[in-house]
Amino acid sequence: MADLKRVIVALYNEGRKGMTMYVHTTAPLFAWNALEDSPSLKTLDCFLSSIPDDRLLESLCMARGHGRNDYPPHVLWGVLLLTVALRHQGIESCLCELRRNRELRELIGIESEDKVPRKWNLSRFLVTLGSEPHLTLLREVFDRMASRIGEVVEDLGAHLAGDATALNARRTFSASEKKQEEALGLTQASGGRKEYTDDEGRITHVLEWFGYKLHLLVDVKHEVAVAYEITDTKAGDGATLPSVLDQAQRNLPKDRIKTLAYDKAADSDSVHKLLHHRKIKPVIENRSLWREEFERPLPGCEGQVSNIVHDECGNVFCYDTTSEPCVRHPMAYIGHESSRGTLKYRCPARHNGWQCPSNPVCNKGLAYGKTVRIKSESDLRRFPPIPRATKQFERLYKQRTAVERVNGRLKLFWGADDGNITGARRFHAFVGAVMITHIAFASLLAATPRRGPIGGLHLGPIQKALQEAKLL
Numbered sequence: 001m002a003d004l005k006r007v008i009v010a011l012y013n014e015g016r017k018g019m020t021m022y023v024h025t026t027a028p029l030f031a032w033n034a035l036e037d038s039p040s041l042k043t044l045d046c047f048l049s050s051i052p053d054d055r056l057l058e059s060l061c062m063a064r065g066h067g068r069n070d071y072p073p074h075v076l077w078g079v080l081l082l083t084v085a086l087r088h089q090g091i092e093s094c095l096c097e098l099r100r101n102r103e104l105r106e107l108i109g110i111e112s113e114d115k116v117p118r119k120w121n122l123s124r125f126l127v128t129l130g131s132e133p134h135l136t137l138l139r140e141v142f143d144r145m146a147s148r149i150g151e152v153v154e155d156l157g158a159h160l161a162g163d164a165t166a167l168n169a170r171r172t173f174s175a176s177e178k179k180q181e182e183a184l185g186l187t188q189a190s191g192g193r194k195e196y197t198d199d200e201g202r203i204t205h206v207l208e209w210f211g212y213k214l215h216l217l218v219d220v221k222h223e224v225a226v227a228y229e230i231t232d233t234k235a236g237d238g239a240t241l242p243s244v245l246d247q248a249q250r251n252l253p254k255d256r257i258k259t260l261a262y263d264k265a266a267d268s269d270s271v272h273k274l275l276h277h278r279k280i281k282p283v284i285e286n287r288s289l290w291r292e293e294f295e296r297p298l299p300g301c302e303g304q305v306s307n308i309v310h311d312e313c314g315n316v317f318c319y320d321t322t323s324e325p326c327v328r329h330p331m332a333y334i335g336h337e338s339s340r341g342t343l344k345y346r347c348p349a350r351h352n353g354w355q356c357p358s359n360p361v362c363n364k365g366l367a368y369g370k371t372v373r374i375k376s377e378s379d380l381r382r383f384p385p386i387p388r389a390t391k392q393f394e395r396l397y398k399q400r401t402a403v404e405r406v407n408g409r410l411k412l413f414w415g416a417d418d419g420n421i422t423g424a425r426r427f428h429a430f431v432g433a434v435m436i437t438h439i440a441f442a443s444l445l446a447a448t449p450r451r452g453p454i455g456g457l458h459l460g461p462i463q464k465a466l467q468e469a470k471l472l
Contacts, residue, residue: 025450029153029462030222030442032409039085041103043444047085048078048107050440052144056137063128071117076125078108079117080430084414084437091122123426127177130425132184138432145439146226146251149446152465153222157252159396161220161261162244163403164237165411166192167230168419169211169427177423186424187212192233201288209233212427214416215240217248218406220261220399224442225406226251228435230428237265242274249278259283259386261400272380281385283396286313299378307362308372314382315389316345316372322357329356331372336385342373343383410434 021043023034036043060073082104083094098105098116110116128134150156169189172178178188189211196205213235217227227248229240241262249257260275261283275282295309298316307319308331320327332351334344349356350369356362362370376383386393411417416434421427447466 126426130429161400166209170422172423181424187232220402
C-alpha cells in the first residue's frame with residue numbers, strides 16, 4: 001500500500017511540472033479558490049512575465065538618468081510585486097526572504113545577497129512610482145491587462161457591480177512632501193465615517209477609519225475588477241462613478257457593459273441620466289426620501305382621476321374601487337419596450353386569471369385588459385428599464401456581493417489595507433501594485449490548463465488565446 005501511495009504521489013508531481021497552479025476542469029474560468037497561499041517559483045515567474053511593464057520601467061530608468069544604479073528600477077519594481085504576491089506583512093519581510101532565498105533573488109535579477117535593496121530604497125522608490133508620469137503609466141499597466149482579458153473573455157464586464165471600501169493609511173508629516181503631493185493633485189489621508197441604518201432609519205453600526213476610499217467596478221460573474229479609483233474619504237460614490245465608468249468602458253470592448261449594480265449611495269438623478277445616456281441598465285437600490293406621502297399618480301396623470309398609482313420605488317399598483325374597502329393590487333409587469341422607451345404593465349386580474357370586481361369598470365370589455373405604459377425618461381430613478389419589483393432586479397442585485405469578495409482579496413489576501421503606508425504618493429503606488437497583482441493572477445487563472453479527475457491537461461479556447469498572448 002505504501003508503494004502504491006509513492007507511485008501516485010510521483011505521478012501527481014510529474015503531472016504538475018510546468019504548471020503554475022492546479023485548476024480542475026470543472027472549476028470556473030477564474031478559479032480564485034485555486035490561488036496558492038505560497039506561490040511556487042514557476043507561478044511567480046509566470047506572474048512577473050505576464051505584466052506589460054516595459055513602458056513603466058523605461059520611464060523609471062529615464063527618471064534615474066546617469067545617477068547611481070546600485071538598485072536598478074526593475075529590481076525595486078520586482079521587490080514591490082513580490083511583496084504583494086507572496087502576501088508579506090510588509091516590504092521588510094520580503095527583503096529578508098530575498099536575502100536567504102537565492103532562487104527568488106535570481107527571479108527578479110538580483111545577483112547576490114549584498115545586492116538586495118534596503119527598506120529605505122523601497123520607500124524612495126514608492127515616492128517616485130507615485131509621482132507623474134510614473135503613476136499614470138502604473139494605471140496604464142492595469143488597463144492594458146484588463147483590456148487583454150476583456151478581448152478574450154467574451155462576457156467579461158457584461159454585468160458589473162460597484163462599491164467603495166475603506167483603506168487605512170498614514171498621513172504625510174513632512175510639509176515639503178505634502179506640498180509636492182498636493183501639487184500632483186493627490187489627496188491627503190483623512191478621517192472617514194460611515195453610518196449603517198435599518199429600514200426605519202436608525203443607526204445600527206458606525207465605521208470610522210483614517211485613510212482613503214477605493215472605488216471598484218467588478219464583473220459579478222468572474223469577480224475581476226475592470227476599473228478602480230482612489231479618493232479621499234469624503235468623496236461620494238455617485239460623484240466618483242462617472243470617472244470609474246469611463247475607465248471601465250475604455251478597458252472593455254464597445255457596448256460590452258449591459259447592467260451596473262450599485263447600492264443606494266449611487267441613487268441620484270445624475271447617475272441614472274449618465275447610465276441612460278450610455279445605454280447601461282441600472283440595478284441601483286432606491287433611497288427613501290418620501291416622508292409624508294407613499295403613493296403618487298403616474299407621471300403625466302397628475303390631477304386626473306385614476307385608480308393607478310406608484311410608490312417611491314417605482315412599483316405600479318391599481319385599486320379595486322368597487323370593493324369596500326378599496327383593495328390595492330400590484331399590476332402585472334409585462335416588460336421593457338426598448339423601441340418606445342417604456343415599461344408596460346397589464347391588469348393583474350386578466351394576466352393571472354382571477355376575477356376582479358372592478359373588471360367592468362377598468363377593462364370595459366377588452367379581452368387583453370387595461371394596459372399602462374410608463375416612459376422611463378419621465379423619472380429615470382423610479383422607472384429604470386429593470387423595475388425593482390422584478391425577479392431579474394433581485395437576481396442582479398444579489399450578485400453585487402462579488403464586489404465584497406474582491407474587496408476581501410485586495411485588503412486581506414494582498415494587503416491593500418495594510419495601514420502602514422505613509423504619504424499619498426507611496427499609498428497610490430502601493431495600491432496600484434495590488435491592483436496589478438489582482439489582474440495578473442486573474443490572467444494566470446484563466447490561462448492555466450485544466451486537469452481532469454484521471455489526469456491529462458485540457459486547453460480550452462480561452463486558455464489557448466491567453467497563452468498565445470505569452471501569459472504562460
